[in-house]
Amino acid sequence: MTAAPLPLLEARALSFLRQDEPVFGPLHFQLHAGELALVEGDNGSGKTTLMRVLAGLLHIDEGELHWRGTPLVRDTSQGEIVFLGHQLGLKGDLSPLENLRIAAGLHGCRNGMDAAKALREVGLSGYEDEPVRQLSAGQKKRAALARLLLVPATLWLLDEPYANLDRHGIALVNRLLETHIGGGGAALVTSHGAVSFHGGEPQRIRMHA
Numbered sequence: 001m002t003a004a005p006l007p008l009l010e011a012r013a014l015s016f017l018r019q020d021e022p023v024f025g026p027l028h029f030q031l032h033a034g035e036l037a038l039v040e041g042d043n044g045s046g047k048t049t050l051m052r053v054l055a056g057l058l059h060i061d062e063g064e065l066h067w068r069g070t071p072l073v074r075d076t077s078q079g080e081i082v083f084l085g086h087q088l089g090l091k092g093d094l095s096p097l098e099n100l101r102i103a104a105g106l107h108g109c110r111n112g113m114d115a116a117k118a119l120r121e122v123g124l125s126g127y128e129d130e131p132v133r134q135l136s137a138g139q140k141k142r143a144a145l146a147r148l149l150l151v152p153a154t155l156w157l158l159d160e161p162y163a164n165l166d167r168h169g170i171a172l173v174n175r176l177l178e179t180h181i182g183g184g185g186a187a188l189v190t191s192h193g194a195v196s197f198h199g200g201e202p203q204r205i206r207m208h209a
């Protein structure tokens, strides 16, 4: 008998409280390599809060969170988990190229990828050297998506990744997700719009029972 593969991420009775009131939970889920999970819930149900907990930006109040079988600690998962939230994590005074070079300096690059190539792939050719603050909302989002392409993270946490994108940008996110999941990566995605993912039926994590 072969052992079941170790999940990348596992939440056991995970809850988050504010002033002793539960924001979400208890949640139970496992995410394996090659899996996509959609985080579903109404406005205010705690989807962004969950993403911030998984990114190590908020501490866990109750329950357990494991990364590759051991308690998730931001330091040990550093570089393996990348979070793309409402704040895109870009420095406005720097260009997309400079922002990506900083990310590559901190976390490295995927094989065969570099900052200029990542920007070409997200449709930002010609904008590489503009200060990010001068880009449109959708162009900023594309610059942040280029970071996903560039750094060799295994788990992508994408909070509303389609926001501000035109239909080509939406197709781009779906393509990036399919390639990442198909290559053995994993992703958790929140979205108020329909996610059109053709790489298999995603898992659904419901914030409300």
Ligand SMILES: Nc1ncnc2c1ncn2[C@@H]1O[C@H](COP(=O)(O)OP(=O)(O)OP(=O)(O)O)[C@@H](O)[C@H]1O
Residues within 6 Å of the ligand: 018, 023, 041, 042, 043, 044, 045, 046, 047, 048, 049, 050
């Ligand atoms: N910094 C904060 N301080 C206090 N309460 C907060 C804070 N951030 C969020 N909340 C509260 O936590 C709850 C969950 O918010 P969260 O942003 O996680 O929801 P969400 O499911 O992502 O919502 P939406 O679909 O509107 O983006 C909400 O009731 C919100 O008011």
